[in-house]
Amino acid sequence: MQQSFGQFIITNFTLSVFVSVIVYKIFSILLDDLVSPCVYMLVDPNSELPLRKIDLGAYTIEYGKSLRDLTVSIIILLVVYYFFNIK
Numbered sequence: 001m002q003q004s005f006g007q008f009i010i011t012n013f014t015l016s017v018f019v020s021v022i023v024y025k026i027f028s029i030l031l032d033d034l035v036s037p038c039v040y041m042l043v044d045p046n047s048e049l050p051l052r053k054i055d056l057g058a059y060t061i062e063y064g065k066s067l068r069d070l071t072v073s074i075i076i077l078l079v080v081y082y083f084f085n086i087k
Contacts, residue, residue, distance in 0.1 A: 029077070039072045 003011075040047070052064030 009039060035071055036069075039075055040068065041070055043075070044068055 043049075048064075049061075049068040050065040052067070053060050053062040
């Protein structure tokens with residue numbers, strides 16, 4: 001009983017999968033275009049953090065943007081956690 005890839009997609013593609021993808025895209029747009037820039041202004045008002053880097057011989061490690069994004073993600077998670085645990 002071997003299914004082709006097309007049959008697999010047709011039988012397993014449900015409305016909940018479609019809605020999940022759409023909701024993910026909406027949240028992604030909201031976070032990337034609205035929430036994150038606001039938090040960036042608080043965390044790094046002069047926008048200096050993305051310029052941070054370490055030179056190791058012929059290689060450059062640009063850690064600033066990753067550190068800023070990680071910090072913003074943790075702050076957003078803490079805020080969401082706080083709002084969902086208010087009784």
